[in-house]
Amino acid sequence: MREFLWLVPALPLLGSVILMFGSAHLSVRTAAMIGVLSVGLAALIAFVISAGFVLDPPVGGVYQQTLWRWFHVGGFSVDVGLRLDPLSLLMMLVTSGVGFFIHLFATEFMEGEQGYGRFFAHLNLFVAAMLLLVLARNFLVLYAGWEGVGLCSYLLIGFWWGDPLNGLAARKAFIVTRIGDTAFLIGLLLIATRLGTLNIASAMTRAHETLHVASPMVTLIAFLLLGGAIGKSAQLPLHTWLPDAMAGPTPVSALIHAATMVTAGVYLIARTHVLFLLAPIAQFTVGIVGALTLLLAGFSALAQNDIKRVLAYSTMSQIGYMFVALGVGAWGAAMFHLMAHAFFKALLFLSAGAVTMRLHHEQDIFKMGGLWRRLPVAFWSFLIGSAALSALPLVTAGFYSKEAILSGAWADGTRGRVLWCAGVVGAFVTGVYIFRVVFIAFFGEEHTHVSGSYGWRVIVPLIVLSTLSLVGGFIQLPPAFGHITLLSDLLSTVLPAPLGATTVMPLLFASFASISGIVVAAALYWRPTHARADATPLWRFWHAAAGFDWLYDRFLVCPVLWAARIDRDDFIDKIYSGIVWVTRAGHFAVRRTQSGRVRLYAAGLALGSICLIAIAVLR
Amino acid sequence: MMTAAAFRAFAPFTLLGALTIVVMLLIAVRRDHRLTALSTIIGLSLCCVVLLFSAPASPVPVTPLFIVDGTALFYAGLVLGSALIVAIISYAYLASSGHAAREEYYLLLLTATLGAAVLPESIDFTSFFLGIEVLSISLLGLIAYASPRQGAAEAGTKYLVLSGAASAFLLFGMALIYAEVGTMSFVRIGVEAHTGDPADLYRLVGVAMILTGVGFKLSLVPFHMWTPDVYEGAPAPVTAFVAVVSKIAVFSVILRYFNLAESHADTSLRLGLEAVAILSMLGGNLLALLQNNVKRLLAYSSIAHLGYLLVGFLAADSLGNMAVAYYLAAYAVTTLGAFGIVALLSVPGTGRDADQIENYRGLFRTHPFLAGGLTLMLLSLAGMPPTMGFIGKFYLVAAGVDSRLFWPVVALVVGSVIGLYYYSRVLVAMAMPIEHVPVRRAAAPLFGKAVIAALLVLLVTLGVYPAPAIAVIRVAVGHG
Amino acid sequence: MATVPLDQGLLLAAILFTLGLVGVLARRNLLFILMSLEVMLNAAGVAFIVAGARWAAPGGQVMFILVLTLAATEVSVGLALILLMHRRIPTLDADAGDQLKG
Amino acid sequence: MNSTFEISAIVAVLATVMTITRASAVHALLYLTVSLLAVALVFFVLGAPFAAALEVIIYAGAIMVLFVFVIMMLNIGDMAADLERAWLTPSMWIGPSFLAVLLAIELGVVVTAGGYGHRAGSVVDARAVGVALVGPYMLAVELASFLLLAGLVAAFHLGRSITRAD
């Protein structure tokens, strides 16, 4: 069965190609079928392979598959190959599984839209690229998936291309992430030249063997990889694309935030943890970046009125948690949270989508209100998602994964304690901002008219994801809670360090923070009509996410645009124009001597002769 | 006094002289344009044929004034061949004019050719000077010919005055040298120059003044100013003659003088010549840059081409001599073709030739063959493959590089680039659609086109496969 | 016969030559220009005679005769041209003929 | 006899100066004739009696007569002389004179510096010249005849054009 591993990325790719070329000829129904079935089949195969993997692990815990030799130049070769180990297995399952449900949801959500087939073509490609990314055995193949993900995000964020703003957001997403990608690529060049290979496993081995701990080289490599991860995972300071990426259709947001794209950075760092272990400074930086991002994003989420933007900032914040985990070496916790986050964030986006699709795509939470009665399915889904996000203790997956991270941080010495504090503050803020949305949007007075009804393609994904958000955490419980270690057992062959907290105090403290956040939200926003606070400078500061966009605009974008504009005609060309001008001037100057006057001509003759004689005589 | 071998070797030129007399007598008997033209053409062809037969007899001295050797025969052949082509084109040109006295034209053409043809053989100041003057006086008549044309008399006057002054310089220079060394024979001047006083001021100044005179005939900067005016004022075939035949002849004789009298050794003269070469290349091309009159444009470009030739001249070795020979051949074919096409397009009765650049608009549509021909000619002038001009320029640059003539080669490159601009202006004009009322154009006669076709074949064949021509040149001038 | 220093003879020729040149350059009347040309050619002839006298060889005189031939031819053709020109534009001003330029 | 050379040379130069400065064509022509005659005397002094004779016969005789014919044909009168005077302004003179002075200085320096005190004066008579002409210079004579022929034809043709133009 494992030999069909290549089908997992190939099927969505095939679906994408068929849809791309055939979208003009296919009916909406067929397009949806192809789009969903390709991912569904991939998910099924992934599930079967995973089952086989768990039940009958291959030798060494790794299954590898070489498809073809990509290129072989001067002793340097890159193979297109796949690698299945517990880490990629987890990612594969999450991506294909969550991806499938998002696809299913999208078939209904996107009904009646222009370019239905094109949408699914891109969506399929997105999943295919992500699967390639996670399954890649070679850094360059991983990079291919990495870029493919970036491309698809561009295509999908700008899906409604009729509005130039969407295009702008899409371009911003691509270019900002590409800055990180370029750093990543340079890191790859460094790996290739220093370690002589781009095969991930052998590169890690060689790094371990040849590079010293904290040597400048390995630190540099780690930082460059971190650059890539920051870009894709929307961490500081390359995070500005993510809120704007909400311009895309809601299923796209779900896909970007839950199953693909933003998790790639986390995956990359987990994948290359050997390097980060060798470079403690880089690893700590990961944690710092994560902590800063989770705080910044958390506070920014407090000041948003657009339901999707709140979710976008919450994603940044949650990825920040994962970075914190990576920073403290709680690799498994990061992956655990990644998985849990995939469930509840997909759920949140889909339920938000379910809300907006009934409200004529109204996304301002202050224009909603009282929806819990009108849209019970969406309300309950959103509520479960919110609970998981704010890590409501005991019953949600988010609680267990976040606790794993915080205990990991707590266990990591002084530096870890600092990160732990940030995490706890973040947990409090998370509770506040997400329940602010819940209270404003779903309770209070009704402001809008609700129309239509849901089909099964909306309801089923919501139910499934709700379930997973609630019970998905039970695969890994902390020692204090029964000590289930399914996940850490699985990952133990690839990722070092055990999962889970050993002490109870910090755990209780964090739980308290989450709950108090919810309570504060309830206190503040139960009566949402008085709660608008747009005017205060503080609100505006956080609404603009601390002004990073403004800063970049002012100091990076504008200068480049200015330079491009003033140099549109290429000042170097002016040099040549100058030469031409001088030549023409020379022409007109010498032409004046051709006056037609014979005596002048004779004077020329005489002058020439005089000069020649002078040269002859004077030497 | 003259041996049989000398007679045989000199036969083409004797024949040419006789031909002149015969044509003159023919005109006296019966004024008939076609007859005169035909006898001229046949006679010139005959001279060319005879020339081939005198080759085996060479090298042989003919009186102290001349020597018939490979170099001489090669250039004489170029002169005679070019004259023949000019004669044919002239017939096409004059046939369409209503001018009454067209016959003397051929007479003057023949005397001019004679003057030009004896120059390559000259090894003495007397023959040098006489050849140039026979050529110049005949040209004076030709330039002012067909006088209803605007500017013909003006062009003639300018040529008269300036040519006279140039001749005076030339003669004075010769006299100075004669005063210094006591001989007018090139070879003996060379000997004297070697044995005589190194500070021979008379000789140096003499050569400088000779160069003034020759520079005028070759229209080198700064002695060039007459060129465009005369080219414009003269009938197109005469322009071709001035541009080609007189240039080849004068260049060959000055080349001979410098080779024999070994003035190349003199650094100060070389400096002067380098300056003249550079000025000619740059000045000629600059002057042509935005020129709207095709004849003037070609005149300016010929100034530049003579400047290019000076690079080979300055190289002053076997390679340089061969380069000059090939380039002159290429220049002859190309310039004859270009002016030939101008002549074929002109209607002599209208007062001016087809010399405005507007006249060439849409030529590709109305005269595709001539337009295509002119395109190739201009490409050759610009030194682009697959034409003789390309090989020629290559050869010259080779000679220049081999002799380490840094600045002249730089000027050649710069000049060529400028040249490209104005040649392509004409090319572009021919391809443009006709906007205004079409200019009156002659319907070129078939034999005129045939001449152009022959030139084109030569141009391309020797441009793609120049080995035979180079072999001939190597035999003729390679060891000169 | 007494002898003349070579440089004196050539000096005379040079002065005559220069004067002729001044005439060519400074006069606007074509007739005068033609006369000045004759002066220049004559100066060249003088130079040849002087040079020939130095070497006591006939070459200088031969050359002088040829120069004389040229002078005669040039004057005849030149005068014919001047007449032609005068018929066309009734002036002898050399500067008037500037149709051909540029 | 050296003074003969000097006197005639000075006369020749002065007459030439007059030639190129006269406003009247006829006056100029007369001065030119004087100059040519003086030059003929110089030739005689230099030992070239044949050349001296030719100078008188052909230059002063034939060529000058041609000029006279043309002057008569063109019927140049006082008006033309006034015009000439008007043209002879300093602005017309200065440039050419400057050039000429430059050339004169150059030639003068060269001529006097390079003469090395050689003297000229042995007689080469008409016979010697004649022998040379039919000897080594035979073909030159032939060519000179073609020169004359060309001049003849050209002048003839241009003359025809003049009558046609009437």
Added chain:
Amino acid sequence: MILLWLLCVPAVGGALAWLAEAAHPNWSRWISIGVLSLDLLLALALISPATSSGHPAWIASFDRPWIPQLGISFELDLDGLSLVLILLTLALSLISVVISWTEITERVGLFHANLLWTTTGVIGVFLALDMFLFFFFWELMLVPMYFLIALWGHENRFYAAIKFFLFTQGSGLIMLVAILALVFIHQHATGHLTFDYLALLGTKMNSMTAFWLMLGFFVAFVVKLPAVPFHTWLPDAHTEAPTAGSVLLAGVLLKTGAYGLLRFVVPLFPDAAHAFAPVAMTLAVIGILYGALLAFGQNDMKRLVAYSSISHMGFILLGVFAWNTLALDGVVVQMLAHGVSTGALFILVGALQERIHTRDMRFMGGLWASLPRLSAFGMFFAIASLGLPGLGNFIGEFLILLGSFHVSVAFTVFAAGGLVAAAAYSLLLVQRAFHGRIEPFPGRTGLFDLTTPHLVVMTVLMLSIVGLGVYPQPVLYQVAPGLSLLQHSGQASTGLRARVAEQP
């Protein structure tokens, strides 16, 4: 002998196509297609069979005396590098004929003649191993190209054509001087006058001379490439040329510059080139970034693509002067990929101009609605040009960066910055032309989408660029022996001679 045929077929075909116009314009077109297909088959027949032990560097040779007096022979040699580039040339020429079917309606015969002659010249450049012959073809290809621009171009065609002509011809003459100097230095050293490239390899000279001669060659090739600051002819020429002209210019003619750098500059003057590498690589990096900046600022779509070429060619210059196997292989792939992707973009711009009669992106927007296929292809090739992995350009750029990383980290890092810039301008193109608000400009209704011939052409191009990106190994295999020979030619020319002599 087959090499001679390779040259003669398009040369004669051009004349035939010209003459055939008299019968019917379509005759010219069909003749061109036939001739180019035939030539393509000839070239395909030369692909050397894959064996595990590798294949000889020189696949075919042809050598006859040409101008024996000057030591010039008509020497054609083909190695994998030449072959690959010739295949690209022929394929793009063939495509040019197809896409000109409706665009060119005037003087059809002459157009195709010029097109085929350009092809001839380019093939000659890729084949000639006699320096004179090389220069001959180098100049020869300019002339028909000049006419293609000057006669069938757009509004400002004369200016553009002359600019192109002057730049390339001027630099060509400088190269001529350098060639001659090299030949004479060789002659003085050995007493043997020859223009044979293989004989001239390893000519001894002092480092100053070598530097100047190298510079002479370098300028000629870098103008053609083009690199900053000799690039300003390119946007004008590309913009004003007819579509086929742009395709040939970008796809093929620029490659002759790269080929020259590979074949001549470094092998002939290894030490000088090595010493010069920092300067060249600086120019390359400036080219990459500056070209991108200029591309970003354009309103004219064709100009944007043209400037993007400058940016891409910067990578090639970088790779050549990195001069290791990785970089050189990258250069080859980049040449092919750039030829295909930029060619395709030019075709699309041409098609767009045919439909909406403007290239100004300010007057576009939302074209996806009316021209979905064209827009989709436009998007695809824009993405290819920004170097997405899986497409040919990425392989080229990656290998070049990897190769140059071994040589200089700093240059590589700056060059990699070009990837970000490429994303900026490529996406800007897509955004402004195909996406965005559907502007109600007049004449924008009832536009017809790409027709079948165009679709076929675009599909072929797309597949080839995907193929190049996914499985470039066949190409790398073809060029490997040639490249390794080049790399070793500077050091041991005698050994090279021996290796050449081994060929049948």
